[in-house]
Amino acid sequence: MKDMFEEHNGYIMSRHSKDVNGALEITYYVKIESETVRVIPERQFSTFFTNAPLDYFPTEIQNVDVKESGLRDFNNDPTLMVRCGSVVLQQQMIAFIQKGEYLVYEEDVKPQDRYLMERNIRGAVRFIGKRDGNTFTDAKIIPGDFTPDWKVWSLDIETSVSRNELLSVGIVSQTNQIAFVVSDKPQDVPNTYFFPDEQHLLLALIKFFKRHNPDIIIGWNVIGFDLLFLDKRCKFLGIKPAFGALGEAWSIRTVEGKGKYFATIPGRVVLDGITLLKVGGYQFDSYSLNSVSKSLLDDGKLIHGGDRWQEIERLHAEEMEQFVAYNLQDCELVKRIFDKLNLIELQKTRIDLTGIPLEQTGGSVASFENLYLPRLHKAGWVAPAWRDEPFVPSPGGFVMSSVPGLYKNVLVFDFKSLYPSIIRTFYVDPLARAVASHLASVTTPNDTPTDISTKLNLDNGQHDQDDEQPVPGYLGANFDRSVAILPALVSELAQAREEAKRNGNEILSYAIKIIMNSFYGVLGSNVCRFYHAELASSITMRGHELLDRSKKWMEEQGAKVIYGDTDSLFVTLSCPDEEVKDRGSELCALINEGLKKWCKEFAGLDSYLELEFETLYTRFYMPTIRGQEEGSKKRYAGITDGKMIFKGLEAVRSDWTPLAKRFQKELFDLVFKDEDPKAYIQSFVNDLKAGKLDEEIVYTKQLSRPISHYSKTIPPHVRAAIIIDSKRAELNQPLEYSHGRKRVSFYYQHSGVTPFENGDLITNADYDHYIEKQITPIADGILPFFGLSLAKILTKQIELL
Template sequence: MNSSFTRQSQQDTGFVLTRQSRDVRGKTQMTLWVKTDHGPCQLIVEGDKPVCFIAATDQPRAQEILAQQGVMVTWRPLEMQNFQHQNMSACYTPTITTSLQVGTLLAAEGIKVYEDDIRLADRYLMERFIRGGIAFAGAAVARNGYREFHQVKAKAADYQPELSVVSLDIECSEKGILYSVGLHSDADSRVIMVGQPANPDESALGWIQWVSDEKALLLALHDWFTHYDPDVIIGWNVIDFDFRLLMKRAEWHQMPFRIGRGQQTPHWRQSSQNPNSGFISIPGRVVMDGIDTLKTATYNFRSWSLESVSQELLGEGKAIHNVYDRMAEINQMFREDKVSLARYNLQDCKLVTRIFEQTHLLAFAIERSRLTGVELDRVGGSVAAFTNLYLPQLHRAGYVAPNLESENWIASPGGYVMDSKPGLYDSVLVLDFKSLYPSIIRTFRIDPMGLVEGLLLEEGKADHQAIAGFRGGRFHREKHFLPEMIEALWAARDQAKRDGEKAFSQAIKIIMNSFYGVLGSSGCRFFDHRLASSITMRGHEIMKMTRERIEEQGFEVIYGDTDSTFVSLKKAHSSEDADAIGNRLVAEINQWWTAYLKETYSLESALELEYETHYHKFLMPTIRGQETGSKKRYAGLVIRNGVEEMVFKGLETVRTDWTPLAQEFQQTLYRKVFHQEDVEEYVRQYVEQAGQGLFDDKLIYRKRLRRHLSEYQKNVPPHVRAARRADEVNQQLGRPLQYQTGGWIEYVITTHGPEPVEARQSPIDYDHYIEKQLKPIADGILPFIGRHFDDIIAPQLGLF
């Protein structure tokens, strides 16, 4: 500990769980809840002054404007500049409210205010390089279940937390009246159930806690949190559904909902962009929604329902899919069989726990926080992560960060995508550049401050002091931070992979790969089209030059996409021969890039081409109905460890808007073609069986309604027509309308058009499925073997 930690202080090390800041009696107060080996601690930091920055030439006028409005601030001259090389002054305010006033008043007068959007607690932590782990000291007071620290001094520490987790799920009526709350943790698993046990056997079930009414349920839930005191609460749609409803019911009963640490109440904030979404802060506890966290960790599923994700990840789930069947069953269980409802409730909690364990989601969130300092429950957060890492270094180099300037946003070119050469190929190799964009940033020193410093150099001196980018970009060879940040992350990821730390490796990969996206995003204060373009356009150049090197070796490049090159070996090769060629190619090309960059730019190459895959059979299809090759769509047959695997990219099998019928047909048909088996009998038989109704369970379309139903006016697609029909039926039956504000609809095509699965009345239109689902699949591959779908299914008479 450093000398500022006095002898009278208690000291400890822990992990930041939550952060809040507010104004109290004319000064700021930050509250950091920290998990330590000795229990939770509340750190209270008082009097830290919010700061923003203003050009020194604007300071006199700014002082005058603020004085006229009676706004009290403190000024300090700085040896810092903005990116336009103007000298800056710091403006300190006593409160957060005053800081907001300053920004509003000066902006209204045309005075630019820098960094006034950075929250007080975020700045406090980032400027101390505190990323999750924190060492702290101060005057400590023992409270009920935690220690409270005042006069806090804090600095960064390396700390790996062990966090206690509870999975929470509620069951309720369609009107939002609570029936039960399920809680599943290592310490305790129970269901708090409204009602009375029906018999002595039910009374003896220790995992059900019976309460008299809804208010008693909320009080019991409060007591549970006080007693078991979890660090993390997980669930499925747990913020927008479970907690939204729990807080509404507590408000209806006019009772405080004190489930935070220190008996504090949660704070709910409605999303300004989505009326169905919000954010919750519970002092001392982190709330992590399973859906949002999986998306942040780059998982993707056909459906995000708990049942669907459970089936895909765990091989189990629940059979109830229709919301009304589910609601009716829950209502019936609550009336007649509360124990079954309790089991159902607890099973949901356990499924969420197992999903988090299976995917290492909590470990992923912890590592992301340790790497970047973003909150554990932060959804997305790429821009925040970059800002946390970059801003403190920028300040120490004497620069103030630019403001968000989305109105000046200029698009940069996307990743390189080559026109493909359609065909059915033997032996295609895939060569990938390992983390191409991060390696370009490292190699060519691409960096926001490096751009500012590079452009300062005189043209004549630029060649040896700077590296030319694209669209006028020029990057200083020595003055930069981002290349070193990438290099450190790269090394950490390689070590994590060697140590088998999948969550850590995944967190690093996502962060590292997000840096290009951040620099190319209008939502990032460091956006400059010269930065993003110097990455993507350099990527185009590298891919084209790599293609030339490969074709000089006598092979054919049939496709290229962002960082992947597809190489036809022109004839069938054994796995051993193909592997030898692939390894030789990448070695030679990497060696060539090392020499070329050294000679041309005097740069050390961080580019690393890897041999990824050998496809024994490979299909590059055409665009439907054309002869031109498609992009981002292909299929192939690989053999890994002696096991065959079909790979589909961008084709119907991996798209959610095609039916299971089409997907099953495609997988089998492609496998047969790749193995050079006869396909005519299979196609005829499959079409015949589909037309006879043998595959009716595979005919369901599933599509998302992305807007309110009323917004679809001119062109009304099939899924919208099905949803409108479903809600007509709901209205006739006196049930709540289900699809008016969006959601997912399952429907089939009938002789009277699209109809919802739950309310189909007309016969299925089998001709539609043959023409619109099976024929396009077949036409995507059959012409490459000299066959045609229409000829195969034509009546036998037509053959004579």
Template sequence: MNVPHTGFLLSRQSHDQHHGTAIYYWVKTDQGPARLVIEGEQPVFFIASCDFDCAQPMLERASVPYSYRALALKRFDQSPITALYFHKINDHFRAQDVLKAQGIEVLESDFRLHDRFLMERFAKGGIEFIGHQKQRRGYTEYSQVKLKPADYTPRFSAVSLDIECSEHGALYSVGLQGTDGQFEIVVMIGDPQPTGVLVDWVRDERALLKQLEGHITQLDPDFIIGWNVINFDMRLLIARAEHYNMRLRLGRGSSYASYRQSRNDSGQGFVTIPGRVVLDGIDGLKSATYSFESFALDSVAHQLLGKQKLTDDVDNRMAEITHNFEHDKPALAEYNIEDCRLVTEIFEKTQLIDFLRLRSQLTGLELDRVGGSVAAFTNVYLPQLHRAGYVAPNLPEGGGLASPGGYVMDSRPGLYRNVLVLDFKSLYPSIIRTFKIDPLGLVEGLAHPESAIPGFREAYFDRDKHFLPQIITELWQQRDEAKRMNDGPRSQAIKILMNSFYGVLGSGGCRFYDPRLASSITLRGHEIMQQTARWIEQAGYQVIYGDTDSTFVWLGDECTVPEANAIGRTLAKDINHNWQQKISDELQLESQLEIEYETHFRRFLMPTIRGSEAGSKKRYAGIVGEGESQQLIFKGLETVRTDWTELAKQFQTALYQMVFDGQNPSSFVQQTVSETLAGQRDEMLVYKKRLRRRLEHYVKNIPPHVRAARLADEQNEKLGKSLRYQRKGVIAYVITLNGPEPIEYQHSAIDYEHYIERQIKPIADGILPFIGLSFDQLTNAQLGLF
């Protein structure tokens, strides 16, 4: 009983049982999987003590059993609270429904029992525990458990899973690959025949599902990974099992897998497999802030690995899968297992499991949690708030008021030489650290404004009573250490967490939302950027643009590269000193602001807003480096946007390079127009755009990509093919004389005038006037054909 063990949290559940509640934590230990059982914990929520006399008869009339206790806790308005405890989770839900219906505010009622238990003990990822030990088949069970946080990192095991099925969801095969590379198998319906991969042949779907259970039990992975594995593979497997009146035993201890759909319209599903974690590659990469033109496996594998799926016929992939199942099962087996391998390689390339593990260790979030910025902040902050004597408020009614955004300066358009970029290092976290911006600090500061730090919108922050500045300081130090150790996943996880703290404080979805908090960050940022620009101007240089945390400084045409670098370093040093002095003199605080000399653009373009002489915002281009290290950088312009054609991207890159190099681009512009009109660049005229909603949800405004998608599915339906675009997706199309048409069903002639006017001309007009040229004058003779 008293021998401590360490483990890492995999899955967590809680439910009612006959004599109370039970919490189940599955953990990975060095000795193998373990299930921790904690019984008798009481769900709790809080109400204002002044409401208790009204609440008591309401709960008695509803026959809800409870107990109560006045605690040394209070609300943010300093009023005392009373805690209501419940024997069962169901009673906890019933009670809050009764009280809310009568207008009584219920605080902190939305925490699941198993999450609160961990949170109040500061347990995140790794834990140390003791309990009565009992050996079960395949795992160890511990009862009467006590646990606390621990620094423990296990070696996880994972299996990559991929299914192949008919258009209507009938299963053909399931591929499994152990990510250690020691195990690969395809379970397939059919008679045995020679194949290039190991195939477990079964007679029908029911047998396939049973064999899947057996292989998962034998492999006993901590993670099941895949691509869209939750909303497609696992959802379909569970649905097919239900079709045969089965429940899939994919969890440890022969427990069942279950699937539930999100209550909102996000389409997100959730899979629970006790003792295992299902990780979707798409969700994981998005959590790690990866961005791709398309998150299709084929596209991501090509971009990250330089590999593609084992079929080139994207449009008829489903038909090819069915054909191979009926006529060439060895080819289908190769295709099935190759998808498993691609997923494994993507996870390894991106170190995705390491990233998700570190995120869990930092925040207490479940390993498979999608998003979760608000939950991460709450997990970290709330236990400390309780120990300071407060309970958290509820979400703001109506979603709260919008907070001011980051500072964006009116730019000075032009074509420049020698532009420096100075960046504040993690500006918003630095502001939080410097000016002690914090939910508790705001409450205490407002109570004693005479000694507090002034914020914005009548905010005041206590100089001593706060948690968030210290939390960020500790994360900052951990990230610096991660950088020194070249630990990319850890550095990225910490960066995402730190940068999310401003966002959640300004979000109506966070219980700590207060417009004074977010405004005291962003408006302080405005003040810092404006003062920084004034100091730079006083030093004799021009600030031509500023955006959130970046300042763009023009040094003039006559400046060598060594001179520019020296000026950048000097400016950064002087600005940091000035802020240290100013903040110390005016507020008696230590500045945590740090500006860095980031980039020297040898040539730089700040364009105008289209159709205006005013400078644009968040759009620019420039050249950095020299010789072989030279790099052309675009920000916010067509070449970095996914909704522009390849023609536009290549034209812009070549045109800007010529202008920056001092070449006359007239003949190049004319040649591009001529070749486009002659049909020599047709393969570059394809638009690719993501459908953000279901097709049926586009009602009033029907943009071109939606019209193309509807045309494609109308043709698919006529030909008896699957409808590809009803539930979102990416559509490829061209603009013809008859409007947008999908490339797979293009019948009309291309509208070349559209591409000249909408793709080439806007790009040319963005830079040619700065060198005294006009697109219209260069191309009038050519366009006279129209």
């Protein structure tokens, strides 16, 4: 009934703001028990801050409130809070303030985000408001604990490349599979609806969305391809893309030149599988659906390869049941990947921790600011204004030149969450840096804590730091430990992660790890308002110091450090095999005690640094830089717990052939077992020359940009793409690689680079190329440790013939 107050629990699906009749309206689409509703809070303002004085403003500005905020900026100047009743008014006020050459702060924080941020609301909510149909007005919203039972649809479309038209839309949910197909010959195909043209299909699809009301749409490149194509066809046909939860139109947009696409659907969320895999830290040689599903599910697409569009069009015209099966199989594969890796639960957990929008799959900066800004305001400060200053990249992680060789019993020591631990231990924090810098400019060595408080304009009249000195950083930075916010935040997250581990909640533990590890990158990124070169450098350079110091202490204990990388040290010990693990644990404990003592001596700090004895490689290989005697970096192989591990070597690199990967794995298996590899190498080369390994000699490499953009140099994979598209152009067929960002397959004939497409036969292969470019570099990386080379082995083979 209209104007009746109702209370509900729910979860925010999407958030919006716009001017309605000259006034700001904030709207949240909330999933409640059985439906999705609009929730409009009591009238809100769009808020920002400025250092302009109060007398700069006219006495009264209609629908604008200007008053002292009680907050100071990072220059320790007082600020005003400016609240505007509409988005247009805010834009006008910002222009007015900047015209007077004053600064504005936090003007880019969206009203719908600030409302939630100030109330510590993440995803789950409780609200009460006046109900009128699907809309609640004058609502009051507080944090809740509602767990939604989401309706998830895996969506995939098929198109006619030759006609640039929609052929079908497949949908797989938790309970059903359905396909919408354009065809003038309806057939008896299960779970399939047929339509005479695209217009009828799209209108039916919109009705289907409204009737069955999905919450989350998942897919593979689902925004950049599927939804974008549907949006273009809707526009072409004059159809309103009313796919929103209550019949609103969606918005599909792109960032020009960056290949990034975004979808805003009121009341619904779109999650792309490729993006979530990368956010979750999953790495694959190729992120194509076929490649990922084969790796994770041991299953794949029913059709794949460069010419699959031709087969798709043929199936649509001649074998409808197989066409529908292909469409729905893609949907099913995506759903199974999401289910297997709990990708939706991982995304929800990130939202519950940080409060970023559910649709925001990236957003490290937004996550940081959502966590940091409320704490900053509570402490009495506003975020700094955006600065137009040169970007100074921080030094990268610690990487030392390795000591190449074949080893037994290599121990790997890792610093647990090194960068978050440095932030926590050494008070690395944007506010702490700014306050220390300001104090250094206005105080003298004889100032008392009360003097300092007066100069900082602290309300409590006492600077909490007492006699403690700021913590030194790098590039001239110092950090005032009394005001630091980030160390406490990292501490809260670290404790929550340990609790999640104890409770066996792997998803929560991993989500917290992602968030904590993102802080360094955020502080070193000039797309973050808190960026300062001193912040990121005080993290990475402190990491260098800690690794160097730990290396020195280990060597004083008789250990030999053969390599170091970011947060790890690789060490050999002179002791019997049966004593290695115990000696490693003792060494680890010794270093941790040394770090605690050093932190106290350095600046009276409690150490949160923790070195862990992570891995024991019973056999280990560290190569040289190819063609040099110097040890390489970020490349090694070893055996731990009976499993062979490759890092940075050919066996795990996507730009090497399957031939090279198999050769390296099998060769190292022999070497690590102390078996003579000569007979294996001879046999492998013989099989290659006899054509027995032709299926493994194809290269695949990703185009990073359209082929027309390669002008100065034309790499082999680009030459292959040019050949393919040139043939297509001659046949008046759509070009395959004109837009780039696709993988190209090719191999070498005696005549040079030859494209390889699905179904092609390998002919006239240049086996000498593969011996020289794929086999020799791998073999000659390890054979010198035995006084051998591939040339010697093959020469002896020829002499024996």
